[in-house]
Amino acid sequence: MAASFISRMAPPRLRIFYAILAIFVVVALFAPWIAPENPNSQNLLGRLKPPGSDVRGITYWIGSDELGRDLLSRVIYGARVSLMVAVLSVVGSGLVGTSLGMIAGYYRGVTGTVIMRLVDIVLSVPAILLAIITVAIMGPGLVNVVIVLAFTRWPRYARVAYGQTLGLMSLPYVRLSQTMGAAGPWVIRRHILPNIIGPIMVVVTLEIGLMVLFEAGLSFLGLGVQPPTPSWGAILSSGRNYMTTAWWIAIFPGLCLFTLILSVNVLGDHVRDMVEKRR
Amino acid sequence: MTDAPVLEMRDVTVSINGNPVVDHLSLHVDPGETLALVGESGCGKSLTALSVLNLLPDVATRSAGAINLQGSRIDTLSQRQMDAVRGSRIGMIFQEPVASLDPLMRIGRQITEALRLSGPVSSTEAEKRAIAMLDRVGIREPALRVTQYPFELSGGMCQRVMIAIAMIRQPALLIADEPTTALDVTIQAQILELMADLRRDLGTAVLLITHDMGVVAEIADRIAVMYAGRIVETGPVNEVLGTPAHPYTALLLRTVPRIDGPRKKMLPAIEGIVPEATDWPEGCRFRDRCPLATEICAEMPPLAAKGRESHRAACWHSDRVAEVA
Numbered sequence: 001m002a003a004s005f006i007s008r009m010a011p012p013r014l015r016i017f018y019a020i021l022a023i024f025v026v027v028a029l030f031a032p033w034i035a036p037e038n039p040n041s042q043n044l045l046g047r048l049k050p051p052g053s054d055v056r057g058i059t060y061w062i063g064s065d066e067l068g069r070d071l072l073s074r075v076i077y078g079a080r081v082s083l084m085v086a087v088l089s090v091v092g093s094g095l096v097g098t099s100l101g102m103i104a105g106y107y108r109g110v111t112g113t114v115i116m117r118l119v120d121i122v123l124s125v126p127a128i129l130l131a132i133i134t135v136a137i138m139g140p141g142l143v144n145v146v147i148v149l150a151f152t153r154w155p156r157y158a159r160v161a162y163g164q165t166l167g168l169m170s171l172p173y174v175r176l177s178q179t180m181g182a183a184g185p186w187v188i189r190r191h192i193l194p195n196i197i198g199p200i201m202v203v204v205t206l207e208i209g210l211m212v213l214f215e216a217g218l219s220f221l222g223l224g225v226q227p228p229t230p231s232w233g234a235i236l237s238s239g240r241n242y243m244t245t246a247w248w249i250a251i252f253p254g255l256c257l258f259t260l261i262l263s264v265n266v267l268g269d270h271v272r273d274m275v276e277k278r279r
Numbered sequence: 280m281t282d283a284p285v286l287e288m289r290d291v292t293v294s295i296n297g298n299p300v301v302d303h304l305s306l307h308v309d310p311g312e313t314l315a316l317v318g319e320s321g322c323g324k325s326l327t328a329l330s331v332l333n334l335l336p337d338v339a340t341r342s343a344g345a346i347n348l349q350g351s352r353i354d355t356l357s358q359r360q361m362d363a364v365r366g367s368r369i370g371m372i373f374q375e376p377v378a379s380l381d382p383l384m385r386i387g388r389q390i391t392e393a394l395r396l397s398g399p400v401s402s403t404e405a406e407k408r409a410i411a412m413l414d415r416v417g418i419r420e421p422a423l424r425v426t427q428y429p430f431e432l433s434g435g436m437c438q439r440v441m442i443a444i445a446m447i448r449q450p451a452l453l454i455a456d457e458p459t460t461a462l463d464v465t466i467q468a469q470i471l472e473l474m475a476d477l478r479r480d481l482g483t484a485v486l487l488i489t490h491d492m493g494v495v496a497e498i499a500d501r502i503a504v505m506y507a508g509r510i511v512e513t514g515p516v517n518e519v520l521g522t523p524a525h526p527y528t529a530l531l532l533r534t535v536p537r538i539d540g541p542r543k544k545m546l547p548a549i550e551g552i553v554p555e556a557t558d559w560p561e562g563c564r565f566r567d568r569c570p571l572a573t574e575i576c577a578e579m580p581p582l583a584a585k586g587r588e589s590h591r592a593a594c595w596h597s598d599r600v601a602e603v604a
């Protein structure tokens with residue numbers, strides 16, 4: 001059973017994407033041990049050096065930036081920021097959205113209507129616009145980015161949780177639990193949540209990639225994490241000015257973004273297929 | 280107090296969009312007794328049962344009447360107060376045995392959950408009681424079964440598990456809504472036997488809902504025949520089945536396969552269907568389908584109080600029912 005589970009979740013053609021994802025996660029977790037240099041230490045003699053340059057015993061494997069900082073170290077630390085923001089905002093929005101969606105689906109009535117109207121309202125504003133406005137008000141920074149993303153993204157989970165919960169409400173096992181005297185919170189926690197977690201996980205996998213992109217976008221616009229903290233979006237943003245003279249600054253974080261999001265999306269599609277096949 | 284009915288419903292009305300689909304219904308179940316509520320699909324049996332638990336679907340509301348459980352009113356309780364009644368004083372089982380169990384929860388856990396709803400229990404104690412209860416409802420290897428998931432059990436076993444869940448807190452009343460309809464005949468007989476057994480041992484009163492007169496004859500003490508939201512005939516099983524006083528009852532009885540009859544013969548169904556509450560005729564609601572109907576049936580609804588105290592029928596022509604059978 002364990003073997004067949006692995007072959008279903010990770011068929012050979014997908015293992016490369018799992019490997020890429022695993023590498024990013026390991027790099028993010030162990031950045032301080034993996035990065036060859038301090039990502040913020042500047043070196044005026046080593047500015048804008050191309051990949052492979054050696055300056056006073058320091059090797060810039062993928063080059064250096066306009067302040068002579070080691071780009072490899074910055075990209076490695078940037079993975080940390082990107083993944084942390086993505087995971088935290090997905091957890092935050094997932095918890096809020098799933099809870100509200102289940103409550104709306106279970107109690108329906110006025111409670112349900114109010115929650116789902118709120119969902120419609122938040123969803124009707126373009127997410128990136130909402131994020132920009134909120135950051136503009138609350139100020140930039142890593143914590144605020146997470147809060148903003150959680151706040152703008154919960155309705156997606158709420159919609160899925162609401163629809164799934166409505167579907168479960170007419171099922172006999174939910175009914176049996178109610179006839180046994182179980183109140184709403186009991187039924188929601190023990191019978192609804194475990195049975196809708198599959199579709200919620202599909203949203204999670206889709207959102208993770210999107211959150212990495214959003215963080216990069218906000219940082220690119222200067223609304224995300226603030227210098228000198230390295231983030232892929234921020235590095236891309238400053239590298240934009242040197243595209244002709246020092247292409248590596250923008251290319252490497254861009255490549256990282258691309259491969260990470262590609263892997264997450266391919267794996268997300270697979271999770272969705274698995275969940276849908278299970279019905 | 281001890282001889283107060285376990286359940287007493289008086290003039291209970293359940294409406295959907297203002298139409299009474301259960302219409303001033305009264306019935307009672309005495310301690311230790313099994314009352315069969317019988318009628319074709321759509322006549323309001325399930326809504327009657329759900330109105331007792333105050334778990335009607337969103338579209339339906341209980342608009343009149345009183346419900347007493349062991350002598351005290353429960354229809355005036357809030358949902359929160361009802362949570363303490365459901366499960367601990369009234370248990371319910373229903374038709375879909377497999378779908379009634381959470382597919383992602385082990386059997387043992389589903390039974391111990393029922394115990395936990397009454398208050399904290401240690402997990403070893405709860406597990407011990409779950410295994411004992413599974414043994415009691417006739418499941419072999421109960422210690423193995425508690426670790427399994429519903430998909431690993433047959434329909435009959437799932438029905439036994441549901442009975443275990445409903446009975447583990449020893450409620451005074453068990454409501455069984457078509458508990459054997461989804462099961463094949465041999466399993467059906469076993470489940471009915473189990474229910475009769477448990478009732479004898481634990482003294483539980485049972486409200487058994489069914490459309491199968493064969494089931495009624497097997498385990499009920501009394502019978503209430505329901506048609507279009509109303510009780511049309513009620514009385515002790517042998518009297519009602521022996522000498523029905525309502526043509527609907529007589530026609531329902533004709534649909535029961537005889538033990539001595541040919542096995543696979545098509546049974547005669549009653550012509551027509553139960554009309555929706557919006558289409559109920561004036562006078563007697565059964566008159567469009569009734570072979571005995573006369574003018575008076577169209578003019579005035581028949582009184583429910585006709586006949587002897589214990590055996591009553593709501594029909595103008597009770598004395599002619601023998602012609603139907």
Ligand SMILES: Nc1ncnc2c1ncn2[C@@H]1O[C@H](COP(=O)(O)OP(=O)(O)O)[C@@H](O)[C@H]1O
Nearest residue numbers: 300319320321322323324325326327336338555
């Ligand atoms: N959830 C519901 N929504 C709309 N109508 C319903 C619902 N449940 C029951 N009804 C209607 O109420 C009537 C009685 O239903 P029910 O009590 O389920 O009958 P029975 O259990 O005797 O088959 C039927 O006419 C049915 O159409």
Ligand code: SF4
Nearest residue numbers: 563566569576594595
């Ligand atoms: S009252 Fe008339 S229509 Fe109704 S059941 Fe009796 S004979 Fe038939």
Ligand SMILES: [Mg+2]
Nearest residue numbers: 324325326456
């Ligand atoms: Mg029914």
